[in-house]
Amino acid sequence: xxxxxxxxxxxPTSRTPMIAAAGLTKSFPSDDGDDFxxxxxxxxxxxxxxxxxxxGPNGAGKSTTMRMIACVSPxxxxxxxxxxxxxxxxxxxxxxxxxxxxxxxxxxxxxTVRENLYIYGRYFGLSRKxxxxxxxxxxxxxxxxxKAKAKVAxxxxxMKRRLTIARSLVNDPDLLxxxxxxxxxxxxxxxxxxxxxFRLKQAGVTLxxxxxxxxxxxxxxxxxxxxxxxxxxxxxxxxxLIAQYSxxxxxxxxxxxxxxxxxxxxxxQIVERIEVLPDRLLLYTDTGxxxxxSVVAAxxxxxxxxxxxxxxxxxxxxxxxxxLVDG
Amino acid sequence: MSAxxxxxxxxxxxxxxxxVAHATTPSGWRARATVWEYLVLTWRPYFFSGLASAVxxxxxxxxxxxxxxxxxxxxxxxxxLGGVRYVEFIGPALLCAAALxxxxxxxxxxxxxxxxxHRTLWGITSTPVTPAQAAEGHVLFIATxxxxxxxxxxxxxxxxxxxxxxxxxLMLPVAVLTALSCAVWVMALSATIDxxxxxxxxxxxxxxxxxxxxxxxxxFPITQLPWAMRWVAFLSPLWxxxxxxxxxxxxxxxxxxxxxxxxxxxxLSITGFVVMRRRFDVRLVV
Numbered sequence: 353x354x355x356x357x358x359x360x361x362x363x364p365t366s367r368t369p370m371i372a373a374a375g376l377t378k379s380f381p382s383d384d385g386d387d388f389x390x391x392x393x394x395x396x397x398x399x400x401x402x403x404x405x406x407x408g409p410n411g412a413g414k415s416t417t418m419r420m421i422a423c424v425s426p427x428x429x430x431x432x433x434x435x436x437x438x439x440x441x442x443x444x445x446x447x448x449x450x451x452x453x454x455x456x457x458x459x460x461x462x463x464t465v466r467e468n469l470y471i472y473g474r475y476f477g478l479s480r481k482x483x484x485x486x487x488x489x490x491x492x493x494x495x496x497x498x499k500a501k502a503k504v505a506x507x508x509x510x511m512k513r514r515l516t517i518a519r520s521l522v523n524d525p526d527l528l529x530x531x532x533x534x535x536x537x538x539x540x541x542x543x544x545x546x547x548x549x550f551r552l553k554q555a556g557v558t559l560x561x562x563x564x565x566x567x568x569x570x571x572x573x574x575x576x577x578x579x580x581x582x583x584x585x586x587x588x589x590x591x592x593l594i595a596q597y598s599x600x601x602x603x604x605x606x607x608x609x610x611x612x613x614x615x616x617x618x619x620x621q622i623v624e625r626i627e628v629l630p631d632r633l634l635l636y637t638d639t640g641x642x643x644x645x646s647v648v649a650a651x652x653x654x655x656x657x658x659x660x661x662x663x664x665x666x667x668x669x670x671x672x673x674x675x676l677v678d679g
Numbered sequence: 680m681s682a683x684x685x686x687x688x689x690x691x692x693x694x695x696x697x698x699v700a701h702a703t704t705p706s707g708w709r710a711r712a713t714v715w716e717y718l719v720l721t722w723r724p725y726f727f728s729g730l731a732s733a734v735x736x737x738x739x740x741x742x743x744x745x746x747x748x749x750x751x752x753x754x755x756x757x758x759x760l761g762g763v764r765y766v767e768f769i770g771p772a773l774l775c776a777a778a779l780x781x782x783x784x785x786x787x788x789x790x791x792x793x794x795x796x797h798r799t800l801w802g803i804t805s806t807p808v809t810p811a812q813a814a815e816g817h818v819l820f821i822a823t824x825x826x827x828x829x830x831x832x833x834x835x836x837x838x839x840x841x842x843x844x845x846x847x848x849l850m851l852p853v854a855v856l857t858a859l860s861c862a863v864w865v866m867a868l869s870a871t872i873d874x875x876x877x878x879x880x881x882x883x884x885x886x887x888x889x890x891x892x893x894x895x896x897x898x899f900p901i902t903q904l905p906w907a908m909r910w911v912a913f914l915s916p917l918w919x920x921x922x923x924x925x926x927x928x929x930x931x932x933x934x935x936x937x938x939x940x941x942x943x944x945x946x947l948s949i950t951g952f953v954v955m956r957r958r959f960d961v962r963l964v965v
Contacts (some may be wrong), residue, residue, distance in 0.1 A: 448807040457798075459797075475803060476807060
């Protein structure tokens, strides 16, 4: 990850963490009497200026954690401090300094793009004049100036997402929370969004995001936690997580689905760690090309083979035994 | 928080504690007013088409019922109507019924959509605006919306000579109060239901608003109802509104009766308001 640029946009010096949680727990009452525990006592500290990610499959407890951080969902256990304050006491004051990008857009489709930005600024107590000028500034940031007078209903999914992110910046937040910012977008729209988020990061805004895309986590996060089943399974920078929980390279052998297990006895002689997917074997090794040669020499004939670097997907597979997106 | 055009890094160093002191948290009334402003903004595209229907509907009712049916009714004498023309008898009730319907529309589909389909209420309550303030902003807006269409209705009644004397202006606050006494309960319903919005609102319309309109002495005096049916009217907020509105326009309503109707409507409004605010909290703070 690129470090923040020097000078005026250097990392803030404040020592108060943006987020500090200890034993943070959230349970929901359920019909059968047993509470459903969505977040099971997690600990986190996010310093100012960091881009921090929650990586995990659907249902891991990421969004629930985000809602507690956003001060819209009271915790049921543990302690939580956002911007040095307690959400259960100072929720309103904290929310005035947060930017929130929810998982599902909640723009007003009947209003124009510009009006959506304007009215959101009003909720933060900005004057009408400030709101209109802020709206124009943000339209430019989100590359939506040409759509200023269009109704939101007429925008594409990527444009709506950009507008939601622009809207979350209307109060110049100290902390920006993004819940699955690019889910459901096409690759091009995702790259435009990543570019915008990267600029914010360079400007020193603390970003906290959830995602189940490992490439997104690798692109944007200085540090991340892998969440699964309401607990934190691992924590570190993307590179550190890969170094700790995976090998340098991965050999992917593709087979006709169902036939991949027949060669297991052979490849088990060659590498220590193997993941079996429905149509593939993943062989974990530090020397990919060499391993592939040995496999072929041993008489294994996959439909296709490739050697690649380890990713966070491999970390996740290792930690949970499941793949991230399909899991 | 720094000035809105400031770079987000400028306040990073001072974020430890003091930033809170100058955070731009709007005060309670300003927060409610911004929600009201939002709703006015969403109303604007429909404002003129809304005005047209707010004038055309009463015109049609007054012509068809007031004059058409009225000519038949008046042929039998107006004693049962308290000695006024039929159009004068139904004028105040039509105004209240229209207010009730406008309030119902704003508190049912429109509000439900902000919970269910557009989810804009979650956007609003991610800001310093609290769920209770969002709820109260909605009440303010519905009152505004009902007041504007009631003024138009009143002007049409004036043209037809069916708006009573000077005290007839009091029909306006009566209509707003009547509409709100039901709207807060419908708002509570909208904040509660999740999947079956259409079903719930159709039921409320069929077994609430429509029978209320028919059996609240809107089109005939309550004395025409058999005793067994009068309790429907006594429980109907619209009946209490109609009696007050008629009292204002035509007169002849004893003070103690007026006070009774007023107490009923205010009590219904306050209880509904308390329940509705709670429902907003339960829905939005999970």
